[in-house]
Amino acid sequence: MxxxxxxxxxTTTRHNPHVDPxxxxxxxxxxxxxxxxxxxxxxxxxxxxxxxxxxxxxxxxxxxxxxxxxxxxxxxxxxxxxxxxxxxxxxxxxxxxxxxxxxxxxxxxxxxxxxxxxxxxxxxxxxxxxxxxxxxxxxxxxxxxxxxxxxxxxxxxxxxxxxxxxxxxxxxxxxMGSRPLWNTSLLWVLFLTSGLSTAAAYVHLIAKNKEESELLAKADNGFITIELFIFVMMFLGLLSSARPHIEAAQLLLTGPYAPTFWVFVIGLGLIIPLIIQLLAVNHKIRHTPIAPILVIIGGLILRFIIVEAGQYSHWFNAHFK
Structure with missing residues (x-):
């Protein structure tokens, strides 16, 4: 018990779903x-x-x-x-x-x-x-x-x-089947890949061995690319499912969590670091701590958004027609 x-x-919400998320x-x-x-x-x-x-x-x-x-x-x-x-x-x-x-x-x-x-x-x-x-x-x-x-x-x-x-x-x-946003088989893959990405960014940031730092920057580029692909697959799965899952996906895509998700998770947390690190590993620019720091911050914000939006999404909050 x-x-x-x-x-x-x-795993259950402790805030009113009508409160500002x-x-x-x-x-x-x-x-x-x-x-x-x-x-x-x-x-x-x-x-x-x-x-x-x-x-x-x-x-x-x-x-x-x-x-x-x-x-x-x-x-x-x-x-x-x-x-x-x-x-x-x-x-x-x-x-x-x-x-x-x-x-x-x-x-x-x-x-x-x-x-x-x-x-x-x-x-x-x-x-x-x-x-x-x-x-x-x-x-x-x-x-x-x-x-x-x-x-x-x-x-x-x-x-x-x-x-x-x-x-x-x-x-x-x-x-948790009662939380449509969380109830996807890809969530563990997303969190595992994000964990690998933030860890690779951290090691790239602090590694004293230049070869390891370069290796982790390349690895992080791969993890970020996979993470973006997982997001696409996860949203396609939610949008092709029941109405509560569609509305759960819309919380991140167009709803109250969308600005933070698109700007801080996708934009600053994934795409911009990916561009910077691709240029760095191809020796177009020098390696900079900006990219790994953005990846780590983006990974943290991702957890906040997934947890809070997942609590906000609920079968009883769905508007069935």
Whole structure:
């Protein structure tokens, strides 16, 4: 019963559908959690790929700095989720059971499992300040690095759990059939791709290795292109469905959320960064932090719009003729 109440608290609207939708965006906990969860998922996939492809042998590989940031971000995200729960003292009960049909149950266990994967990544090469406080970490690191097969598996685990975390952030919402905008099988693909895009933008922004920075800029161009294609497919699916789904799509296309969606998500968050990064990777202009920053901000605004517009859309709000 507690599990069901927590899911309802997480996914149901808490604002009047007749209130200005942009004022409702002050309810920030769930969008922040979904954004940070998706970004951490992308970071884990990128870091895991670098480890699996032996890039960890490069001294300044981003795979050694990413997990620190990821641990902080996922912890902040989980704290935001905790603030949103109605029954905070009972959150521990999520870990006394596993409900196969419950996205919240899957998510709770996935969030628990990603910590060991990130910590294993960190232990491959602990930072100097960690060794200062825990000198024995150097022995653990030495033992890990003696076994290339173990390192490969650390990379695989990071990629696997990253994929699960990124997909889960979309499945959590799409399982709500009462919310037409969320009830699409492409939502988890959109959130996973967006998470990869924002993570690639972040690594491109902070990477000390120029080759990795260039690689992530090219990868982000691919993720942005895929994300635009997913939007097209998602809207085609909604517009060819029942009346509530059509009206849900119109909330973003022509309705009250359209200006923010088209300007900040599609325009500034995807198309403009794509143009800038295409010119940069083809050496027409110099690489600039503007594009990755726009991608990250666009990914954050996307979560706010999807969450708020999804709560605004409802079968009972549809105007049947």
């Amino acid at each position: 507690i599990l069901a109440e927590q899911i309802i608290e997480l 942009f004022m409702a965006m002050w309810e920030w906990q769930i969008p922040i959690y979904l954004f940070l969860g998706g970004m951490v998922a992308g970071m884990m996939i990128i870091s895991g790929y670098f480890i699996f492809s032996n890039r960890y042998k490069v001294t300044n590989c981003a795979c050694f700095s990413i997990p620190f940031t990821a641990l902080v971000l996922i912890s902040v995200g989980m704290f935001a989720l905790f603030l949103d729960l109605a029954h905070k003292p009972y959150v521990w009960r999520l870990y006394t059971t596993f409900q196969v049909k419950s996205p919240m149950s899957w998510g709770a266990w996935i969030l628990l499992l990603i910590y060991p994967a990130l910590i294993a990544n960190i232990l491959m090469r602990p930072s100097p300040w960690m060794l200062k406080f825990i000198p024995k970490l150097s022995d653990i690191s030495a033992k890990i690095n003696q076994h290339p097969f173990l390192i490969k598996n650390i990379g695989i685990l990071n990629m696997l759990f990253g994929l699960m975390l990124g997909a889960y952030t979309g499945v959590l919402l799409s399982s």
